[in-house]
Amino acid sequence: MPIVRVALPVPLPQLFDYSSQDACGEDVGRCVRVPFGRGEKSGVIVALPAESDVDPARLKAVRHIQREVAPLPRDWLELVAFVARYYHAPLGEVIALALPPGLRRADAVSDRESDPLLDLSVDGHAALAEARRASRALALLGELRAAGVIRRSAARELPAGAALGDAMKRGWIVAVRGADPAMPAANRPELTDEQRAAVEAVSAGPEGFAPWLLQGVTGSGKTEVYLRLAERALAAGRQVLMLVPEIALTPQLESRVANRFPAACVVSLHSALAEGARSRGFVQALEGRADIVLGTRLSVFAPLPRLGLILVDEEHDASYKQQEGVRYSARDVAVWRAHQRKVPVVLGSATPSLESWQHARLARYRSLRLDARALASTLPTVRRIDARRLKLDEGLSPQLKTAIGERLARGEQSLVFLNRRGYAPVLSCPACGWVSQCPHCSANLVVHLADRRLRCHHCGCDTEVPHHCPVCSNQDIQPFGRGTQRVEARLVELFPEARVLRVDRDSARTRNQWESLLAQIASGEADILVGTQMMAKGHDFPQLTLVGVIGADASLHAADFRAPERLFQQLMQVGGRAGRAHLPGEVLIQTEYPDHPLYRCLVKHDFDAFAASALDERRAAGFPPFTFQAMLRADAPMLDDAMQFLAHARRLAQEMAPAGVRVFDAVPMRLTRLARRERAQLLVEADERAPLQGFIGAWIEVLRAQRTPRDLRWQLDVDPLEV
Numbered sequence: 121m122p123i124v125r126v127a128l129p130v131p132l133p134q135l136f137d138y139s140s141q142d143a144c145g146e147d148v149g150r151c152v153r154v155p156f157g158r159g160e161k162s163g164v165i166v167a168l169p170a171e172s173d174v175d176p177a178r179l180k181a182v183r184h185i186q187r188e189v190a191p192l193p194r195d196w197l198e199l200v201a202f203v204a205r206y207y208h209a210p211l212g213e214v215i216a217l218a219l220p221p222g223l224r225r226a227d228a229v230s231d232r233e234s235d236p237l238l239d240l241s242v243d244g245h246a247a248l249a250e251a252r253r254a255s256r257a258l259a260l261l262g263e264l265r266a267a268g269v270i271r272r273s274a275a276r277e278l279p280a281g282a283a284l285g286d287a288m289k290r291g292w293i294v295a296v297r298g299a300d301p302a303m304p305a306a307n308r309p310e311l312t313d314e315q316r317a318a319v320e321a322v323s324a325g326p327e328g329f330a331p332w333l334l335q336g337v338t339g340s341g342k343t344e345v346y347l348r349l350a351e352r353a354l355a356a357g358r359q360v361l362m363l364v365p366e367i368a369l370t371p372q373l374e375s376r377v378a379n380r381f382p383a384a385c386v387v388s389l390h391s392a393l394a395e396g397a398r399s400r401g402f403v404q405a406l407e408g409r410a411d412i413v414l415g416t417r418l419s420v421f422a423p424l425p426r427l428g429l430i431l432v433d434e435e436h437d438a439s440y441k442q443q444e445g446v447r448y449s450a451r452d453v454a455v456w457r458a459h460q461r462k463v464p465v466v467l468g469s470a471t472p473s474l475e476s477w478q479h480a481r482l483a484r485y486r487s488l489r490l491d492a493r494a495l496a497s498t499l500p501t502v503r504r505i506d507a508r509r510l511k512l513d514e515g516l517s518p519q520l521k522t523a524i525g526e527r528l529a530r531g532e533q534s535l536v537f538l539n540r541r542g543y544a545p546v547l548s549c550p551a552c553g554w555v556s557q558c559p560h561c562s563a564n565l566v567v568h569l570a571d572r573r574l575r576c577h578h579c580g581c582d583t584e585v586p587h588h589c590p591v592c593s594n595q596d597i598q599p600f601g602r603g604t605q606r607v608e609a610r611l612v613e614l615f616p617e618a619r620v621l622r623v624d625r626d627s628a629r630t631r632n633q634w635e636s637l638l639a640q641i642a643s644g645e646a647d648i649l650v651g652t653q654m655m656a657k658g659h660d661f662p663q664l665t666l667v668g669v670i671g672a673d674a675s676l677h678a679a680d681f682r683a684p685e686r687l688f689q690q691l692m693q694v695g696g697r698a699g700r701a702h703l704p705g706e707v708l709i710q711t712e713y714p715d716h717p718l719y720r721c722l723v724k725h726d727f728d729a730f731a732a733s734a735l736d737e738r739r740a741a742g743f744p745p746f747t748f749q750a751m752l753r754a755d756a757p758m759l760d761d762a763m764q765f766l767a768h769a770r771r772l773a774q775e776m777a778p779a780g781v782r783v784f785d786a787v788p789m790r791l792t793r794l795a796r797r798e799r800a801q802l803l804v805e806a807d808e809r810a811p812l813q814g815f816i817g818a819w820i821e822v823l824r825a826q827r828t829p830r831d832l833r834w835q836l837d838v839d840p841l842e843v
């Protein structure tokens with residue numbers, strides 16, 4: 121009987137053999153359900169070995185092979201194998217992460233019908249020509265004629281889309297075949313010279329793998345470059361993979377892509393999708409029916425038989441790195457995948473990661489630049505407000521208040537940027553010194569006055585705001601410091617005639633809430649916005665002309681060596697929201713360190729100067745990208761257990777580490793206690809990637825064989841972002 125070798129989602133790096141009566145070579149890459157322990161698990165067949173280490177008589181039989189769906193292709197199996205190898209994660213867990221849950225369970229994929237292309241029929245044209253009485257169906261015909269051939273899902277979104285069923289029943293609208301997915305909508309803009317040069321450069325670039333860094337200031341029209349490159353790939357009959365940092369934050373991009381390519385099959389893939397939709401999109405990609413796959417980091421695992429181009433928008437964004445389970449970087453995996461499939465990959469950002477910027481400087485990546493804005497004539501003016509001798513009013517300087525007042529008078533929008541949500545970061549008692557600490561974490565409970573709660577932003581713990589100090593019963597307990605809610609409250613008092621809107625994780629908890637906030641801002645229903653970094657990403661608000669930054673200094677002196685890079689990126693991104701259309705923009709940064717080099721570079725919009733000096737500091741200090749790192753983390757209810765495990769791991773490491781691999785001391789993590797678990801970490805580092813990788817492979821095998829306390833967990837993080 122044939123033997124099948126299966127990768128299963130278990131925390132062990134091994135594969136499992138089963139027997140199957142009818143398995144054949146074609147089944148490699150197919151999802152299966154198999155008996156496991158007393159239950160059942162699902163996984164993927166990775167090989168049909170001739171023999172097994174297990175006695176054939178003892179092999180259990182597979183329960184079900186999913187044959188309705190095409191098998192995962194060989195290059196996909198290589199991709200997950202690479203991720204497993206590089207991040208030292210069990211293959212079965214990588215596969216479990218990469219596959220939509222419904223598919224992995226080898227469920228039937230319920231709705232396999234695709235999203236057909238629609239057009240007016242002869243009758244439809246006739247009905248429209250002789251239309252006597254206006255009707256919803258006729259209105260839809262008019263809209264459809266203007267749009268050209270269109271996907272059914274897009275037709276439903278048209279203003280008269282509700283009449284679609286009716287119009288189809290009358291035979292006025294029919295499904296058509298053979299429309300060109302690369303055919304763009306008629307209203308695409310003329311490229312600027314810089315954009316054209318970028319598109320031409322990539323098109324004229326080498327055949328096969330080529331990594332590009334598209335460094336374009338905010339509003340320079342990077343998206344337009346992506347769309348033109350996608351158009352060329354589609355015209356060549358290829359599929360396009362487009363990664364975005366957070367799809368919940370980018371519904372605008374989704375509709376922009378769908379509107380540009382009305383005849384293309386555009387598939388979104390992200391974790392917020394319903395299971396059925398995610399499986400369907402994945403299968404459309406796998407079977408080559410999807411033309412464009414647009415998604416968050418996990419879409420880097422979409423199988424794409426006709427792949428021709430990979431685009432990574434906002435490539436510096438930390439959300440490309442998964443911080444739990446398999447700790448992979450979708451950006452780095454995307455570059456590997458482009459190499460594997462011999463296609464170009466374009467990493468775009470106004471503020472590239474220092475890693476990518478360094479690759480471009482060393483010509484490992486090819487450089488593309490967009491230094492001018494596409495629509496607005498200039499970049500916003502950035503000014504520093506020296507806050508050292510100012511009396512601030514709930515964090516607001518007189519200059520900032522005046523500037524907001526001016527915008528209000530002109531009917532323009534302002535944004536106050538403060539990257540801290542809630543009312544105040546802590547509640548405290550001036551009499552006895554009590555502070556609102558999270559009972560489960562080494563962090564404070566944040567005051568949320570809007571709904572009178574104290575919340576931990578790390579573990580989600582949530583209690584009522586007490587009426588008096590729990591220790592000394594003092595009734596005069598005070599919120600200390602400030603967050604977005606407090607600034608919002610003060611702005612409402614200061615500008616009673618203004619409509620103040622807060623935009624943070626609390627006011628935009630769901631995608632619907634977020635979209636309705638965006639719509640409110642776009643339609644001018646808000647005058648003053650108070651927002652966190654949610655406001656920083658990729659949105660166009662034509663009426664927004666002022667960005668005031670408060671409370672940024674805290675990140676200047678953070679212990680994390682990446683903090684300045686993140687701060688610069690955030691401020692440049694959020695400042696880039698100002699004056700994107702035809703109104704000039706202004707950015708005011710309140711700071712007690714107006715001469716800090718970071719702010720000086722920001723005033724000049726000089727990312728390159730900032731990046732060069734930040735890299736010099738990293739070289740001097742021996743930080744990435746000049747070294748390669750991996751972090752072993754452990755957590756347990758008792759800190760001692762975590763530290764002891766790491767100390768033991770350190771001794772093992774020192775015994776086996778080759779020259780050039782440095783093993784540091786185990787230390788408690790900065791946020792030591794999280795959700796009742798104490799956390800510690802151990803850094804290993806090398807100047808070259810290969811020896812580090814080789815060492816980790818051997819080390820982790822030894823670690824897996826160690827006996828550890830039952831309630832201790834440990835994980836390895838390769839190329840960690842947080843150290």
Ligand code: ADP
Nearest residue numbers: 309310311312338339340341342343344494495
């Ligand atoms: P980025 O992603 O670089 O910040 P976008 O792609 O969002 O910039 O473009 C900024 C604005 O400029 C958008 O409103 C976009 O529609 C517009 N735009 C981009 N390219 C052009 C062009 N060639 N002609 C006219 N408008 C453009």
Ligand code: ZN
Nearest residue numbers: 549552589592
């Ligand atoms: Zn007290």
Ligand code: ZN
Nearest residue numbers: 558561576579
């Ligand atoms: Zn907590």
